[in-house]
Structures are given as structure tokens and as C-alpha cells.
Amino acid sequence: MTSALAPETLIATAGVCEDSAHHSVSPPLHLSANYFWSDPCEKPHYDYARSGNPTRTQLEEALAKLEGGARGVIVSSGMAAVDLVLNLVDPGDVVLAPHDCYGGTHRLLTARAKRGQFEVVYVNQGDPVALAAAFAKTPKLVLIETPSNPLLRITDIAAVVAHAKAVNAITVADNTFLSPALQRPLELGCDVVIHSTTKFINGHSDVVGGAVIAREAALGEDLAWWANCTGVTGAPFDSFMTLRGLRTLFPRIERQQATAKDVVEALTQDERVANVFYPGLKTHPGHDVAARQQAGFGSMFSVEFTAEVDVLQLLRGLKIFTIAESLGGFESLVCVPAAMTHAAMTPEARATAGISDRLVRFSIGLEHGVDLIRDVLDALDGAAADDKVAYLKHEAVGACA
Ligand code: PLP
Numbered sequence: 001m002t003s004a005l006a007p008e009t010l011i012a013t014a015g016v017c018e019d020s021a022h023h024s025v026s027p028p029l030h031l032s033a034n035y036f037w038s039d040p041c042e043k044p045h046y047d048y049a050r051s052g053n054p055t056r057t058q059l060e061e062a063l064a065k066l067e068g069g070a071r072g073v074i075v076s077s078g079m080a081a082v083d084l085v086l087n088l089v090d091p092g093d094v095v096l097a098p099h100d101c102y103g104g105t106h107r108l109l110t111a112r113a114k115r116g117q118f119e120v121v122y123v124n125q126g127d128p129v130a131l132a133a134a135f136a137k138t139p140k141l142v143l144i145e146t147p148s149n150p151l152l153r154i155t156d157i158a159a160v161v162a163h164a165k166a167v168n169a170i171t172v173a174d175n176t177f178l179s180p181a182l183q184r185p186l187e188l189g190c191d192v193v194i195h196s197t198t199k200f201i202n203g204h205s206d207v208v209g210g211a212v213i214a215r216e217a218a219l220g221e222d223l224a225w226w227a228n229c230t231g232v233t234g235a236p237f238d239s240f241m242t243l244r245g246l247r248t249l250f251p252r253i254e255r256q257q258a259t260a261k262d263v264v265e266a267l268t269q270d271e272r273v274a275n276v277f278y279p280g281l282k283t284h285p286g287h288d289v290a291a292r293q294q295a296g297f298g299s300m301f302s303v304e305f306t307a308e309v310d311v312l313q314l315l316r317g318l319k320i321f322t323i324a325e326s327l328g329g330f331e332s333l334v335c336v337p338a339a340m341t342h343a344a345m346t347p348e349a350r351a352t353a354g355i356s357d358r359l360v361r362f363s364i365g366l367e368h369g370v371d372l373i374r375d376v377l378d379a380l381d382g383a384a385a386d387d388k389v390a391y392l393k394h395e396a397v398g399a400c401a
Contacts, residue, residue: 007066007180008250014062015243029240030054049236051228059239060211062246063201064220066180067193069213071220073227074234074242078176078196079104081210085141085172085192087226089118093140096169098125100353102149103342105174109143122352125155126286135163144190145174147290149327150302150337150361151354152177152277154286157293161189170219176200176328181253182296186215192223199328202245203252207238252330255366256299262369263362263376264301272380275304299364300327302337304356310383311336311358317379320371327363332372335361 005013015027022028030053035046046052060072075081082105089095097109099122106122113120118141123134125144142164146155157173164171172192173185179200185193195201197209212227214220227233234242264278279290280297290297305311315323321334325341335341338350338357345353364372 010065011062011247011249014065014246015058018058027055027058027240027243029236031236050231050233053233053236053239055236055243056234056239059234059243059246062243063180063195063197063211064213067175067213068180068184068186069193069215069220070217071214071224073212073214073220073224074197074239075210075212075227075232076234076238077208078102078174078194078198078210079108080232081194081196081212082108082143082174084210084212084223084227084230084232085143085170085194086112086117087230088170088222089140091116091118093118094137095120095141095143096134096137096139097122097143098145098148098153098155099123099349100148100151100153100355101143101145102174102176103337103344105143105145106342106349107344122349124153125160126153128159131160131163135167138167139164139169141170141172143172143174144185145177146183147177147279147286147298147300149177149300150277150335150341150359152279152284152286152300152302154279154284154290156289157185157188157190165189177300178294178296178298179249179253179328181249182257182298183294186213188293191215191219197242198326200249200253201328202242203249203329204241204245205326205329205331207241207245209234209238209242252366253296253299256364257296259367259369259372260299260301260362260364261297263364263372266373267303267376270377270380272306272309273303274306277302277304300362301364302359302361304358305360305380308384309380311360314360314379314383317382318375319378320367320375321362327361329363330366332365332367333363337361 033049035044056074060074064072095118109120121134123130144155161171171190173190175193176196176199193213195211197211212223267273268276278301279286321332324333
């Protein structure tokens with residue numbers, strides 16, 4: 001961290017008692033689109049809210065401090081954050097991305113590459129041989145997503161950064177799944193961290209937003225320039241809500257990951273569970289790296305059930321978990337990535353990434369673990385497949401999701 005204050009203190013004090021106009025303790029919300037000039041020759045610090053806004057600045061500064069960066073840029077969504085960093089590459093440049101990244105990121109990279117804006121190379125970043133071969137293409141920008149969505153694969157950030165530095169590539173880490181409470185990629189050598197603040201950062205499932213934080217001020221200014229130029233900067237109200245949600249990041253994360261550990265423990269003991277993808281398990285291939293580079297294992301995991309389980313029935317039977325696409329909120333959510341979050345990937349791309357139609361992703365919220373475990377076990381009891389056709393079919397889930 002660049003600041004002497006503990007991150008918990010940074011969050012609790014961000015923007016507090018900064019209102020010189022009315023001395024409000026909590027930061028006010030500035031909605032004005034315009035800021036007046038006292039004189040035509042004196043440009044005020046804020047002039048137009050797309051370019052800059054005091055409420056957005058408070059969130060940008062809080063997140064930059066939390067991630068240990070020099071400059072934050074708040075944008076309108078996590079996808080806007082991914083897209084913003086793509087302004088750093090030119091036609092002919094290679095972008096290296098994880099083969100199992102978030103489906104929306106995969107869609108964006110593939111679509112932009114198709115239009116010739118750069119070349120995209122997808123690689124299993126956990127495979128040292130494949131990674132070395134991919135770096136032989138001298139990428140200009142490397143995107144890391146760890147843990148990955150939805151398979152919770154762990155990428156050794158420092159190892160990828162070492163490769164990237166050797167070819168002068170910019171390293172961008174999507175830290176959405178952990179938040180700066182559990183992982184700080186800039187300290188491991190990344191140049192940029194991005195977030196879907198929709199998830200843990202806001203944590204209350206009522207804002208869609210994104211953040212881009214650069215380690216160096218010059219790169220941060222470049223990204224802020226592009227955000228203003230393309231108009232993807234976030235709305236002030238969203239920043240106000242997100243800063244409010246951010247205040248409770250640490251207690252939320254601590255509680256959610258403790259509950260996730262309990263739910264995982266219960267599920268691994270059930271014979272109807274074929275495989276649990278959770279970096280906190282010693283059997284997880286990325287466990288050691290995760291233990292080294294993360295401050296905790298987080299509250300996301302995915303499960304493959306045995307063929308005896310009708311996954312559709314399982315989801316229908318859940319009473320506390322909600323079937324929804326997002327993650328990282330106060331409420332426990334469940335989704336089938338093949339039909340929901342990763343439906344934009346082709347079946348071939350999903351197969352390459354290892355995302356089966358039977359995979360179920362869980363996001364653990366703030367409910368009591370005992371209730372969550374009972375919810376899944378009860379739903380499993382009612383989800384015995386009476387027909388092998390009950391194997392999850394993409395179309396079937398798509399129709400009912
Ligand atoms: N990155 C990751 C890892 C995600 O999981 C998501 C969304 O689920 C995004 C980026 C995109 O964020 P948003 O939905 O806020 O655009």
C-alpha cells in the first residue's frame with residue numbers, strides 16, 4: 001500500500017468531512033452537469049461532469065488508494081472498464097487473454113479483434129508451456145483474470161508479469177472476484193487493475209459500474225483522457241452509491257468467505273457432488289499460488305454435480321439462493337454459466353475453457369451458512385434425475401432462465 005493508513009480506515013474515512021460548503025459529515029452527492037466559470041479565462045477544476053465530477057473523484061481516489069495505484073477512473077460498467085484499457089492497443093497489436101475469462105470479456109475481445117482493432121490470443125495462463133508460446137507473439141497488452149469466472153482457475157500474477165515485462169507489455173488484472181480486500185495485483189507488478197464494481201465493491205446489487213486503476217499517474221491520465229473522450233465515465237449517483245457500498249467491503253468479504261468455506265465443506269462431503277472448484281480446497285490446482293498471492297479464498301465457487309442430479313430441478317428447488325447472473329452481492333446467487341453468464345461464448349470456446357453445461361456457479365452472500373447448506377441439500381434431495389435426458393441442455397436452461 002502506498003498510504004500509511006490501513007485499508008479499512010481508508011474506506012471508513014473516504015470523503016468524510018470534506019464538505020466545506022455545509023460541513024456535512026457524509027459526502028454530498030453532486031449531480032450538476034455543469035460547473036460555473038467565474039471568468040471566461042479561468043477554467044474551474046470541474047467544468048463538465050463527463051470530464052470530472054466531485055462525487056466520482058471521491059470513489060476514484062478511494063479505490064486508487066485501496067489498490068495502491070496512482071489514479072483511478074470510474075466508468076459505467078465492468079465491460080466499459082475492459083473496453084477502456086483496449087484503447088491502449090493499436091491495429092496489429094496482440095492482446096493476450098485467458099481462455100476462460102468472463103463471457104462478456106471474451107465476446108468483446110473477439111468482436112473487436114474481428115473488426116481488426118487488434119489480434120486476440122486466448123491462452124490457459126496456468127499452463128507454463130502454453131503461456132511461454134503465447135508470449136512469443138510479443139503481446140502489447142496482457143489481460144489476467146484470477147480467480148477466473150466461472151472455474152476459479154488461479155493465475156500466478158507475478159509469473160505473468162515477469163513474462164510481460166520481458167516483452168514490454170502492459171499487464172491488466174481483472175480483480176472483480178476478490179476485490180482489493182483480498183488481492184492487490186498492482187503490488188505484484190501489474191500496470192492496471194480493473195473491476196466490475198457491480199460486484200463486491202458496491203456489494204448491494206443496485207449499481208452497475210466499473211473501475212480502472214493505474215499504478216503510474218501517466219498511464220492513469222491517459223486512461224482518464226480516453227474515458228472522457230469516449231464518454232464512458234460513470235454517473236455521479238452510481239459513484240455515490242458505490243462509495244456507500246464500499247464502506248462495508250471488509251466485513252462483507254470476511255463474512256461471505258467464511259460462509260463459502262462452510263458451504264464448500266458440506267458440499268464436498270455429498271456423494272452427489274462430482275467436483276468443487278474452490279481455490280481454498282487443498283486439492284485445487286491453484287491452491288498454493290492462491291494462498292501466496294491472495295489474503296483469502298473469497299466467496300465464489302462452482303460445482304459439477306453427478307449425472308444423478310437433474311441440475312434444472314436443483315436450481316428450481318432452491319429457496320434462498322436466487323438464480324441470477326451477477327455475483328458478489330449481499331444475497332446468495334446461483335447460475336449456470338453455459339446458459340447465462342457465458343452463453344455468448346461458442347460451445348467450442350466453452351469446451352476449450354472447460355465450462356461444461358452441468359457446471360453451477362455459486363456466489364455466497366450474507367445469509368447464515370446453516371440456512372444456505374440446508375437450501376442446497378434440500379434442493380438436491382428433490383433433484384434426483386429420473387431420466388438421463390435431464391442432463392443440462394443449453395437450450396433448455398436458456399428457455400427458463
Ligand atoms: N469482469 C468480470 C470478472 C465479471 O464477472 C464481469 C461481470 O460479471 C465483468 C467483468 C463485467 O462487468 P459488468 O457486468 O459490470 O459490465
